[in-house]
């Protein structure tokens with residue numbers, strides 16, 4: 535199957551606008567007729583489906599928020615009767631109810647198409663062996679990339695998450711060229727392979743990877759590419775919208791190509807919720823243009839990012855999503871200063887004396903916020919080299935203070951000390967909230 539869908543992925547801006555407008559007009563009518571909670575919002579604003587005539591009118595529509603999904607738990611946001619749904623996914627919330635997403639057969643098909651396009655961008659083709667080490671289950675990572683790989687006609691290895699030694703055995707024996715997992719897990723895999731003396735290009739044949747489900751920095755990308763000799767593509771998605779494949783990097787990494795024939799992105803100001811122009815950072819809002827089971831209009835993702843419309847040498851004309859810098863609910867406020875974990879990661883990764891395994895502890899002592907960053911030393915440095923370790927610590931403290939505008943205590947620990955994750959990394963313990 536050909537999954538560089540030229541006619542859809544390289545449309546002119548005018549063609550795209552016509553397609554998006556047609557789809558939005560249809561979608562608003564469909565949602566108004568079939569999704570009660572959203573209809574109530576439109577009625578409250580005295581907005582009728584006929585008021586939406588093109589994609590330019592999208593700003594007139596009210597937002598959908600995560601709480602709407604929780605209030606409608608489990609099936610109140612579905613626009614189709616239960617018998618039309620062929621799959622349910624759910625993402626775990628830190629508090630309260632799960633967020634449920636229901637998909638029709640067509641939704642699964644569209645999602646598979648987007649995941650297949652993403653795999654192609656990462657370098658996969660029909661000849662590929664695709665190793666999927668995202669968890670299979672209610673989390674969309676495993677099944678999402680699985681269906682994408684099969685749609686492409688590649689051969690999928692449904693390894694799922696966990697059991698690192700087995701994963702490495704499968705990677706060496708089956709010779710997968712593409713891997714799908716979280717960025718934190720590929721670093722863990724790289725570390726274990728290095729310990730076993732396995733060489734990229736010789737024992738491990740990986741050429742590309744699609745890494746997502748959590749925020750990761752450019753520094754992390756460089757580290758992954760250097761250690762494994764592969765092309766590391768960022769892939770974005772969320773279960774409420776589809777799962778992995780909503781947007782993905784191509785080989786030129788000019789931003790993640792957003793599958794904007796199916797999903798329309800906007801960036802809005804976090805405080806005023808006013809739309810922001812390309813290049814400006816704010817909350818990503820997504821409207822599904824073709825979804826049947828659980829369509830969402832102007833869904834506030836809580837993810838902080840910006841968009842860019844710069845031409846990409848790959849020829850795709852889709853709008854691009856720049857790297858997610860964090861979630862608005864992941865943002866730490868330390869003594870009044872906003873800090874995203876990704877900023878901390880960027881500073882850490884510039885220092886060759888440490889490894890990208892870290893944990894952030896936040897607390898409040900005598901009414902003052904404190905932040906400790908626990909980070910691993912590189913294996914070439916022993917904690918017993920006291921003077922050298924102190925020198926590294928001082929440098930990191932000063933780099934961190936100038937990058938974040940707030941001081942942090944740096945604690946350097948031996949390699950292997952910070953807990954590794956098989957799925958989404960849990961990097962923050964905020965004791966102020968316990």
Ligand code: DLL
Pocket residue numbers: 625668673674675745746747748749750768769770771772773774777778779835837858861
């Ligand atoms: O994480 C879907 C996914 C699976 C995406 C595998 C990519 C790869 P949820 O569990 O619903 O779905 O979580 C969605 O994860 O709102 C972001 O906060 C975060 N996220 C997903 N991809 C990225 C990424 C999956 N590339 C939430 N960069 C989203 C940063 C990401 N954050």
